[in-house]
Amino acid sequence: GDFAKEVDTLVIGSGPGGYVAAIRAAQLGQSVTIVEKGTLGGVCLNVGCIPSKALISAGHRYHNALHSDDLGIKAENVTLDFSKVQEWKASVVNKLTGGVEGLLKGNKVEIIKGEAYFASEDSVRIMDEKNATTYKFKNCIIATGSRPIELPNFKYSKRIINSTGALALEEVPKKLVVIGGGYIGIELTGAYSNLGSDVVVLEGGKQILPGFEKQMAKLVERKLKKNGVSFHTEAMAKGVEETEDGVKVTAEIKGKEEVFEADYVLVTVGRKPNTDELGLEQIGVELTERGLIKVDKQCRTNLSNIYAIGDVIEGPALAHKASYEGKIAAEAIAGEKSEIDYLAIPAVVFSDPELATVGYTETEAKEAGYDVTAAKFPFAANGRALSLNDADGFMKLITRKEDGLVIGAQIAGPNASDMIAELGLAIETGMTAEDIALTIHAHPSLGEITMEAAEVALGTPIHIV
Ligand code: FAD
Numbered sequence: 001g002d003f004a005k006e007v008d009t010l011v012i013g014s015g016p017g018g019y020v021a022a023i024r025a026a027q028l029g030q031s032v033t034i035v036e037k038g039t040l041g042g043v044c045l046n047v048g049c050i051p052s053k054a055l056i057s058a059g060h061r062y063h064n065a066l067h068s069d070d071l072g073i074k075a076e077n078v079t080l081d082f083s084k085v086q087e088w089k090a091s092v093v094n095k096l097t098g099g100v101e102g103l104l105k106g107n108k109v110e111i112i113k114g115e116a117y118f119a120s121e122d123s124v125r126i127m128d129e130k131n132a133t134t135y136k137f138k139n140c141i142i143a144t145g146s147r148p149i150e151l152p153n154f155k156y157s158k159r160i161i162n163s164t165g166a167l168a169l170e171e172v173p174k175k176l177v178v179i180g181g182g183y184i185g186i187e188l189t190g191a192y193s194n195l196g197s198d199v200v201v202l203e204g205g206k207q208i209l210p211g212f213e214k215q216m217a218k219l220v221e222r223k224l225k226k227n228g229v230s231f232h233t234e235a236m237a238k239g240v241e242e243t244e245d246g247v248k249v250t251a252e253i254k255g256k257e258e259v260f261e262a263d264y265v266l267v268t269v270g271r272k273p274n275t276d277e278l279g280l281e282q283i284g285v286e287l288t289e290r291g292l293i294k295v296d297k298q299c300r301t302n303l304s305n306i307y308a309i310g311d312v313i314e315g316p317a318l319a320h321k322a323s324y325e326g327k328i329a330a331e332a333i334a335g336e337k338s339e340i341d342y343l344a345i346p347a348v349v350f351s352d353p354e355l356a357t358v359g360y361t362e363t364e365a366k367e368a369g370y371d372v373t374a375a376k377f378p379f380a381a382n383g384r385a386l387s388l389n390d391a392d393g394f395m396k397l398i399t400r401k402e403d404g405l406v407i408g409a410q411i412a413g414p415n416a417s418d419m420i421a422e423l424g425l426a427i428e429t430g431m432t433a434e435d436i437a438l439t440i441h442a443h444p445s446l447g448e449i450t451m452e453a454a455e456v457a458l459g460t461p462i463h464i465v
């Protein structure tokens with residue numbers, strides 16, 4: 001017979017949304033069960049954030065080994081053993097997914113391997129290879145994430161690959177065509193370009209990295225071009241012919257048809273939410289037109305005991321957003337008043353230079369009716385950046401004219417991904433430019449750029465005129 005098992009809080013999916021939600025729920029005294037059909041850690045740890053950053057970092061090391069002549073360093077016989085790179089990348093991923101398992105167990109979260117499907121408003125069927133078991137829950141958090149979109153004329157295969165395939169290649173492509181200049185496409189372009197690939201990027205829109213200011217995107221484009229990458233904007237990929245040892249990609253570029261030969265074509269044109277195979281229609285969970293789950297400020301769906309977080313709901317598809325929402329949902333289930341507030345959510349591209357943004361851009365602030373100061377400070381005027389031989393870029397600090405309140409920041413430059421944290425904190429805690437300017441920053445450090453940008457906002461910078 002099939003007796004339903006009873007659980008308090010059931011979390012579906014163990015990505016950065018689900019595993020964080022499960023831990024927080026357990027910390028708040030709930031008995032928690034998490035179900036995962038693939039590998040613990042979700043996209044982020046297994047085939048997203050972490051392995052991509054590992055490849056990017058291997059690319060930097062290799063590139064720097066070959067190109068440090070400016071510093072008087074010349075290396076000979078530098079070799080790249082890509083299978084070793086992949087082994088190392090896998091070891092990083094394994095450490096982290098093992099860590100997640102340890103954390104879940106340490107918090108007494110029950111882990112179930114299998115695929116969940118809603119049977120009713122308060123139960124799921126969980127299928128593993130052999131059995132289907134019914135689990136009845138008091139509350140459920142859906143954190144099933146997203147998967148790459150497939151273009152109809154580009155069916156994924158050995159040589160027509162998505163980001164997952166690109167992270168798992170066994171060789172560095174001699175030639176690579178990348179369709180889609182979003183952050184995932186550009187990060188992988190950077191990694192493979194540094195590892196020695198000849199990369200062509202085809203972007204449908206007018207600029208790569210839409211969502212980032214043109215000036216920032218241009219810096220990335222310029223650096224990649226210097227590395228031999230070529231870009232085509234307003235380029236519509238139309239089809240692909242797969243040969244034994246390569247691909248021929250046809251694209252229409254500003255009305256003219258062109259063919260690009262390569263070893264692989266990487267398609268990164270966006271992701272879609274995993275909401276179509278969960279039985280959501282049957283139980284009446286409301287979706288948007290794009291298939292995202294509709295939620296309120298506490299991540300609650302239209303069914304009061306079912307929550308949804310991460311890539312399956314509106315907002316930027318980012319790991320830290322998923323985790324943030326996971327905590328909110330767990331707290332809401334525990335009866336707390338936590339609510340989503342995206343005011344200070346950062347977005348980062350691990351390109352060269354890195355791009356990072358938080359809060360309002362100058363344009364967005366003006367559109368929202370604020371009278372703002374956009375204070376800019378270049379990395380080239382910072383001693384630490386120069387001594388790193390990495391001084392391309394700038395910080396833009398957006399403050400409200402009336403009171404100096406920090407409402408946004410954009411950074412293009414080395415370690416922008418780390419530097420943006422201070423600005424997020426400033427926005428979250430309501431700091432002014434003066435507060436930042438009065439904070440002593442260690443010398444020489446990239447953090448001084450933040451202090452100096454605040455001084456620019458006040459009209460008293462020391463290191464630029
Ligand atoms: P996911 O991480 O997608 O996890 C969902 C999990 O649910 C999966 O493990 C899946 O197997 C499981 N699942 C699905 N359906 C079921 C079911 N029915 N039953 C049981 N289990 C199920 N974000 C950043 O913030 N920074 C980055 O640098 C970054 N880099 C990225 C690089 C790449 C190449 C990619 C593809 C993504 C990157 N992202 C990055 C985005 C980030 O990975 C996602 O936003 C994040 O993983 C979303 O988390 P999630 O918890 O919503 O879902």
